[in-house]
Amino acid sequence: MPTLTPEAKAVVDAFGTQPGVTAPQLANLRATLAGSPALIDEINTAVKDGHLKHIVPLTNPHAGGEYASTTQSMHLPLKMLDNPASGSYNTGEATYVLGHELQHGLNRTTTAQGIVDFSNELTAIAKSPQHDHDYTVPVGKFIANYRRDEAGAEISGWNAVAGAVSQEAAAHGKTATIEDVYKKNPGRMSNFVDVDSSSFPPKYTLKPNLEVKPDLSMEASAKNLEGMGKNFFDKPRGAPSGLGPSGNSDYPNYYGASAIGSAVKFERFYNPATPGKTAPEFSINMASLHLSAKQVAENGLNLGPNKDVMPYLDKSTTPSTPANFRDSSVTHTYSPTTPPVPHTPSLDQSTHPDNALYRQTLDAVHKVDAQHHRTPDQSSDNLAAALVVAARRDGLSQVNHVVLSDDKSRAFAVQGDLSSPFKQMAQVQTAQATQASVAQSSQAWQQQAAQEKPQAQAMPLQQDPSQTQKHAPTAH
Structure with a gap:
């Protein structure tokens, strides 16, 4: 023995x-x-x-x-x-x-x-x-x-x-x-x-x-x-026998909160907000990972020194859903994905800051409709709005032309002459763009604009396994 x-x-x-x-x-x-x-x-x-x-x-x-x-x-x-x-x-x-x-x-x-x-x-x-x-x-x-x-x-x-x-x-x-x-x-x-x-x-x-x-x-x-x-x-767990500060989390969300927090810190360090430069889009498919934004927040999502909300695209849906990660490292509470905000006009409204670009883009889309013998409809409006977001993302100030790829799977906003080597282009996936409403694209435009404000960044700590390794406790 x-x-x-x-x-x-x-x-x-x-x-x-x-x-x-x-x-x-x-x-x-x-x-x-x-x-x-x-x-x-x-x-x-x-x-x-x-x-x-x-x-x-x-x-x-x-x-x-x-x-x-x-x-x-x-x-x-x-x-x-x-x-x-x-x-x-x-x-x-x-x-x-x-x-x-x-x-x-x-x-x-x-x-x-x-x-x-x-x-x-x-x-x-x-x-x-x-x-x-x-x-x-x-x-x-x-x-x-x-x-x-x-x-x-x-x-x-x-x-x-x-x-x-x-x-x-x-x-x-x-x-x-x-x-x-x-x-x-x-x-x-x-x-x-x-x-x-x-x-x-x-x-x-x-x-x-x-x-x-x-x-x-x-x-x-x-x-x-x-x-x-x-x-x-993988077993579902609920309060009081679950994990986390409230005892209501399962294991994927317990560890997922730590992983997402680290990803945000790295993204912000390597991509500091710069005036005039559009930041990359942070995206994640929450559903494929069995993650809940609510449970992640309740486990204490730590975004690092910069506590500003982190806009992201949730690829669980088609088209992707714009949302925000909020620091909850102290409160361990979940804030709704779309909290009440001051009303922002839609791209197709005259009071929107980029309505002129939307109108210019819509005219170009209507020309494409005519070339393909189709009557302009809601899909045309949706495509124009999505192209405006892509144009601003890629630094275009005008949209002089809209063209489709040979298989029509992609649509391009073009600034300048089509034959010019100096033209600028921005692209979207046609199917996703026509399915995204003008309101959704307007929200994406607003989040993109918010990302462009200067933000102080901090270097993420070097990942020392002896300091960062975190085990979930054994559940009851």
């Missing part, structure tokens, strides 16, 4: 000196570790490799446990280690939590490399000459990095519980079963085991997207990691 190394024993003993820790709680921690060979092996390895230096009391009320990579410390809820009012202490919850959090420590180096890769991808997009700076892919990879980390931690939690159950069964001359593992901690093991209560006795079977060895141990295989990513990380 494995035992704690002297170094691991010293870390465990030091927990007993922490404020608020009682002698019975320390004794129950020791008993939990001794009851699972898998836990003994894991804590010995974590201490030996420098991933675990401290065990301290947990202060987060919305967590069942935490691992802090910056201090290599595991945070445990003291209540979990209390003796019950009657009966004996049940090690089921502590066994799972210890296995889960210790694995976060063992994953520390791999997870940190994912953060370095994320920073490099943010830099590449922020420095791109393209007008559309789409951060969907790197944000998705950032979330996936932590999805693998959490799935691996869950598998470790299973192995800790399965090891304890197997040791208990062997002491009585029996062989542990899936049912035994489930009953050791029904709340946690429900992510692994299906219970069919339609018959008596109930049937306990491993979920079909998972597999275990004959001794009930579970490998961190591709199948099992994906299975626990689905069963645990």
Whole structure:
């Protein structure tokens, strides 16, 4: 039977000196570790490799446990280690939590490399000459990095519980079963085991997207990691058993808030607002990443030193929907995407600052309509408005011509003579432009104008994995 190394024993003993820790709680921690060979092996390895230096009391009320990579410390809820009012202490919850959090420590180096890769991808997009700076892919990879980390931690939690159950069964001359593992901690093991209560006795079977060895141990295989990513990380959560300051977040939005905040900081540093220069568009497909603007805000979206709203295009819809990210690092509250604002005239109204350019562009669009033997309609108005936005974006002050590509998939606003080598052009996708209403393009024009105001910028901190790595706490 494995035992704690002297170094691991010293870390465990030091927990007993922490404020608020009682002698019975320390004794129950020791008993939990001794009851699972898998836990003994894991804590010995974590201490030996420098991933675990401290065990301290947990202060987060919305967590069942935490691992802090910056201090290599595991945070445990003291209540979990209390003796019950009657009966004996049940090690089921502590066994799972210890296995889960210790694995976060063992994953520390791999997870940190994912953060370095994320920073490099943010830099590449922020420095791109393209007008559309789409951060969907790197944000998705950032979330996936932590999805693998959490799935691996869950598998470790299973192995800790399965090891304890197997040791208990062997002491009585029996062989542990899936049912035994489930009953050791029904709340946690429900992510692994299906219970069919339609018959008596109930049937306990491993979920079909998972597999275990004959001794009930579970490998961190591709199948099992994906299975626990689905069963645990992707699972919807609500208050009070969720994550975040309000206890109402799921895992994707918990990590997504951190990723989006980093993307905004990089975008603003590499693209400071410059008078006369149109800033690139910040875009992201929130729906494809299973992100909610409301949950992201409630997790505390930190935009960095510049707290101004960050306009972005949400590519979850066609055409994309203009919206704003607002700093909520202090308030943890969500502001509506389209808050009440002073009325701004539409591009097709005479009081709009760019109505003259809109009228000029509309005349050019009508000429294209005539060339193709079609009657001007709402699509013509929509196209003209979208071309005005594109023209201002690309620095045009006039639109002397509108032309279509050979396949009509793109429309071009042209300033100058069509045959001149000095002409200036701006383009839009014809289908999207004709579907976007004049009101939508007017809103995009307004946001584009707001982006052009000077803003003081601050350099994003170098992504030091030891300082930036943030693990979600284990959900209740």
